[in-house]
Amino acid sequence: MDFKYDKERIGALIERSHTLAVENKRNVYVDNPEFLVYHWSGEAAAFSPNTGELSAAEDTRINIGDHNARVDVGGPFPFAKEMPSKVKGFEYSCGNWAEDYAFFLDHSPAEVLENERVVGEFHWMLEEARFFQYPEAQRKLGRDARELGAGGISFTHTCPDLGIGLKLGWGGLLDKVKANREKFTKYGNIPSAEYLAASEVVLKAIMRYVEKHADVAKDKFENETDTKNRSNYDFIEKNCRAIISEPPKTFAQAVQWIQLFTTVERINGHGNGYGRLDQLLIDFYRKDIKDGILTKDEAVSLIAELYLKYGGNYWSFGGRDINSKDATNEMSWVCLHAYDITGGYNHLGLMWHEDIDKEFFNYGCDVLARHNCGTPTLVNFDVLRDSQLRSGVKEEDAWNMAYSGCQWYCVVGNEYNDQDLNSFVLVQPMQKAMKIAEDKNITDFEEFWSIYDTEVDKTAEILKDFKNETYKWQAKVWPEMVTSLCMHGTIESGRDVTDIQAVKYNFTSVNVLGVPNVIDSMFAMKKLVFEQKKYTLKQLIEAVESDWESNEIMRYDFLHQNKFGNDIDDVDELGVRISEHIREILESKRNIKGFNFRPSLFQYMGHTYAGELLGATPDGRKRAEPFAHGMNPMHGRNTEGMAATMDSFCKLDYTKYQGGSFQVEIQPSFFPEGSRKGDLVETFAKVFFEKGGVQINLNTIDLEKLKDAMENPTKQEYKHLVVKVTGYSAHFVVLDRKFQEEFIQRVNYASL
């Protein structure tokens, strides 16, 4: 398609975006391998701060990809030592946090850069300057949980409803905060009144920060001679000034408001999803088109800038409306067109359902195939919605679902579920069960299962205790006061989104790591140890503990048992049993917010580093090998083709889980000359969704090219090479080496 936009200007912004990525200026770090496996390092309370006292050493931290909104300019926050909490004293309180936040924002530069018409960018995050750690009691529980195979952080990863802010503007939000503060003061609810007083501090700082952008743009306008640049600065100044207090009135102001919201929000924490962009902007779009002050091409160009500024937004399109009708609208097309002109790294989600506009879905598949960066992610809206309904989310809320992160989704503005932040390493209770069974001379599989059941429950129990201790502290340790401004019920109750009883839904989401390995291991043990009695548990434990050394023939015996992912009933039935079991155990645990734990059959990259920590396994896996990626069969073990793998995968009912993405890597040679790649992608996706699948991540990868890129990362041709690593995409050349190696090992469906 041909869009009329300023190709030179947008081209320069695209190039800047790639350059920032490959020059390592957008990296997200974690402390160590333990963080990837347990989602908790015992060091930082969240992802690893890029700089500051709590940042990890450069040689030990792991770069999980270039999906940071933060733009690195080198060095720590220049005013870190002058932070109010360091000068006047630190407290675990929202007031103390808000004062730090305001100081931090006041001392963060307002960036207005050449070629831009949408502004908002930051260089440091609050965690680099303010102490962010829980008291020792919480950390001790974390260490205990890790011993049993669980861990997690609680931090961001929700989806605010930006519609609240777009409607009220910062000034309207301030009025709302003030009114509720007066109410709580009048009725003597001091904690809520104090929280809202702190919210006022935050809001006023945000308004100063927005105004600062207008002032900088004005200054640049006055000192610029180039007509085009002057026009851009003027545009920015007017838009920013208009939204200091008032709600946005035009499409361009709304886009600018969104970019500044995500800037001031993400400056204090890591990622959130931001909802259904086509729904958020449709009214602004229609009005401006009708008033003749906006063209479709201008809208496409502004959305393209929004994508490039943030550096990978989790926005979603499509899905259904409140009446269960297709929600695709003109803005959905604009949003996809915008990606079509930028391409590259992004995290947009296209929410399919049976009634979706067919042309729109086909276009989405075509965009995915042509750009080959895993964008948009294709998800099954009805499965997402039904899984929420099954968990007890009300119908009036469940329809407003947005794909919001790697493989997770949120009821917009109504939930805080720790999505994608907790980890349950299912291999560990199995390993413990093996030792106990050996001590007790267990010879029957069902007796072994009973021990496994007890061990899984113990791990779930300590995870529950750890999370509950976290929840007691979270709103005092690190409130998320900007996010809370755009949640339903938070300001009205004077409670932070992280607090108890602040938003409607507070499940605890848990990623389960290594499910396919546990399935393959348990199946092999069932056959060779318990049924055929070919080996004893003692022999097996010794063999895996020695990484199968001197037991190579035995290893092949275990390796060549039936494996999950080939549509073989006996092993797949055990697979369903194991998955259902962990789900039931987690659902039986309740957090202090009154909600149960929910499993996700996904874990983003823990499988790459888990091998060294957990050792060899009875499925014939050696220590140095990665574990299976999410619920996908272990690398190289699905030998019966993709249809068989899909059938195994979809024997699970995904409405019972919080997601589980299906990863497909195919070689470029799969697509014949002259074929429409998008049509083939659409075929895969539709077959998968009709089988009940929830999310498909598709990469076309040229192995030779990736191998060469590993060795020659600086080659210009690899600057734009983006892959869908897991639920997120990344520039291949900046990925951690181990991630690169694992990526190359994945099954390539040369013949599917």
Added chain:
Amino acid sequence: MNGEVFDIYRLSSHDGPGLRTVIFLKGCPLRCKWCHNPESFKTNKEVWINHLKCIKCGKCILECPTNSLKMVENRIILDRESCINCLKCSEICPPKAITSVSKTYSVEELLKIIKREIPFMEKSGGGVTISGGEPLLQSGFLIELLKNLKSLNLHTAVDTCGFISWDKLNSILPYTDLILYDLKIYNDELHKEYTGVSNKLILENLKKIGKLAEIWIRTPLIPKATSTKENIAHIGQFIKENLIDNISRWELCAFNPLASDKYIKLNMSWDYSNDNLLSLHELNNLKNIAIENIGVSEKVITSGFTSKD
């Protein structure tokens, strides 16, 4: 009824329209020097050895009833002369370094695999392709399979070298929607030299079948053998004179040297291990010659790997 199958491709996009399951039947009357599927030559069961997987445990040697396996310089060697193809070594081999080249399938077993892929076929306009070897060497099984596929309303294609009696070829047509017909070399002397057989029957069959079924002609582009300007021009003229209205495409398949491992596993030598890929430029030149000679550009397509120019 059972058939001997040496490979199954799932959701292939290269062997007929749409996404297809491709079943490769063992046995071939030709011995093309460049063949990528040497394991398809013989109709009988046999083993091959992946030496990289071998852990030198020696279990196969003990298991072999004819003493055909030996360890020579730390490498398992199979004497294929004395081997009776009992497959016992492949059944005992722990790392599966020795495996059977093929597997016996009943029609029902194949249908189970194929049925799994029907949703993909339906959405992509695909179906099932039976290839080889020469699938008509197992014509009884082939017809049985095709009949069953048609009763499931699936699109069927058969990939043939054409070196087969007309009666047999004709017998599959009622159940076959598309014939993928290999036309390798036009000059009969060269055809004999490179494939071991004359092409007279192949060309005669093609003329007849062209009037009765939808045909895709496939020509592998083999360095020095088939990828000459003369050969492509001659084949083009033959198509133009005899078949132009009947064929729906002529595919030029670029050669790749990726079958070396198969020859090593079968302890056979292969002259093409070190041959290079065609360049895109060379491929396009041949494509242009093809178009000039058949006179219809949209029917000529190319496939396969090429090197950078």
